[in-house]
Amino acid sequence: MDIEKPAITPYLTTRKLNPENQETPIHFLRQTITPTEYFFIRNHFEYPLQTQEAFFLPIAGEAMRPTIFTYQDIIRMPSKHLTLPLECSGNNRAFFDPKVYGEQWEDGAISQGLWKGVPLKDLLALIGLKSTSLEVVFEAYDYGKRKDLAGKFHFTRSLPIQKALHPDTLIAYELNGKPIPYKHGYPLRLIVPQWYAMASIKWLKRIVVIDHHFKGPYQEIDYNYFPYKDNDLGKTPVTQINVNSVIQQPVNRSILDNGKHIIEGFAWTGTGVIIEVEVTTDGGESWHKANLVQEQSPLYSWTFWKYVWKVPNKGEYLIMSRAKDSFGHIQPFKAMWNRKGYGYNGVYTVKVKVE
Template identity: 35%
Template sequence: MSEDDLTAEAAYESARARQWRERLRGPVSRRTLFRLSAAGAAGAGLGAAGGLARPADAAGPIVKPLPPELFVAHGTNAETRWEAMRDQGYLTPADRFFVRNHIATPLIDARTWRLRLWGTGLHGSPTEERPVEFTYEDLLGMRAETITAFIECTGNGRGFFTSQQGQQVSGTPWKLGAIGVARWRGVRLASVLERAGLTRHAVDVLPRGLDAEYVDGGVNMGRVRRPLPVAKALKDVLLAYEMNGAPLPPDHGHPVRLVVPSWVGIASIKWLGDIQVSDQPLFSPWNTRYYRLFGDAYPPEGSAPLTRMNVKSAFELPWDATFPGGRVHVLHGRSWSGNGRIRQVSVSTDGGATWHRAKLHGPGHARAWVRWQYPWRTPSAPGSHVLMARATDETGATQPATVPHNTLGYLFGAVVRHPVTIS
């Protein structure tokens, strides 16, 4: 199986299930997956690398300011307001980049931080207690690479399952502001794995963050961690230490985070502490209990673990924006896809009755977004209207009118109905 095949959900799950069946000599049920991920949680609190400097009584789960004109606060998370991106250029400034935290942002001293690699997929099978270690200075001394890529929460758009489709889902009710594009600089994960002694038998890597252990419904899930197939790890994953030309801010992963281009945001582990490298498939709650599609349209164990993000579009406008009537107003927006470049964006100003081609402009990176604009002559009469934007990527994938329901509200990729008022 090629490395590209292993970046597709179905192929990824098939390969992992086959490997695991060969070991267990039996089928892989959802109960088995949950048991395996729970067993992995037992040791998930061990080996915290690097000096955690955040006081236990620190106020608030997010360090940076969250002015209401820039963010919508969602508990431990913060959603970027799309109107705050107007006139901001191609990249999302760090002070406007969304925040997705399970608990609270840890403050970590880069001078004492260590990245620890261990497991049966490395020569000599170093253990968690005696790993291969890299310091921050070690990474700075290695060949650097820069990529421009989006990071997007898998639940981005979740609120529209309820507001547009009338379906109940659980989780943070994001609109479309759980995405940001940055220029990331760091070291290829492939280079670090090679130096650590990657073997040809390695199957999965399991990066783990240094934030506090996550408890859900009274069950300790351990530190946030999400397996990646070695094929993806070697392809384009970055150990990033800079964001938009500056050291990573605390809320975005200081001192080092993963950037896994085009994939679900949970794969881009922040505050990276250690990486298990295994010659057998690895599991965690974040690829068994979460980040699969569950519901009536899916098998009991859920879909395959989610990988690539889907196609979306957003207007750089406030929700319920107001326009004066009888004037030309240039609508601005951005579209993106985990499949690659956006080839076309169409805009409707009458709730989907008619569609018109928007003009794409500026950069259109394959792993980021493209900006677009469309001139709209607003109606003379006051009233309510619905704006819609629909993108098509280079694979031909186009945003649909609706998407199938899933109980955790992942991957809402339907065209969003953006209400506006003519005054």
């Protein structure tokens, strides 16, 4: 009797179960669109209990016509599709030196989806913004306790009015052609292109337009760069994604045979588009341009790249990749250290041995 060979598939990498935090197996996926079952999961709290209220989205505050939009109202409005990555701002936190506290994400807290939704600016146009509007606050249904403050808090953040009115800031209701899965924010979530994923709030409960700066703990305490360990000097908010790249293959500490190998991965940025990726196989002494898979890097989307490496001799090699975007930003050798471990984008490094 013939026995069918089992299917070999990658798995998510678990960082925590409660709240659930899982990494995408990025080294083994070559799709432009990350399959939904492999999308990374980042939660601050347990999953919220959903009721019928989740299908109503109130928008109030500095508005001439405060309105409660229904889910049906939103999905009937003119929509758009965007292909873009969501990256946790703590992605690669485990690679900081000196080490920092927090979820020890490696390189899989990033995934790319095809999102469908309604531009937020269209909803804000319907309610009529007052001239005093400064920020737009988004409150999620998920909530819980913090270790540093008394009481319970909903996950709540704001966007400056200019970013809220960007034509590609969406109230999304589909991921990869289907309703957004519950774990990723069903029925409605915010999608903010080119910003780290803490801005793309899941399980939207309500939106409030305000005439002042929002001071919630997920705005003022978390998601800020603190350059110093013992004081808050130089504090700046985490916003745009830093230019970055990853080597998908070979993986770190691989043992390779002599000959020819393909070094491959992808690159992404929060400003402009990727225009160049360079690779070094000698620890940075010489750099070589990789081939970008796309002739023109699409706006928002990550860009795949490849480099053919002809191994000269047996031995140990230090391989690195660095990306450059159209605004001139280049991956640095060393990421900007900050005590909460956000925005890591040091040159991607793998060590291999050729036998």
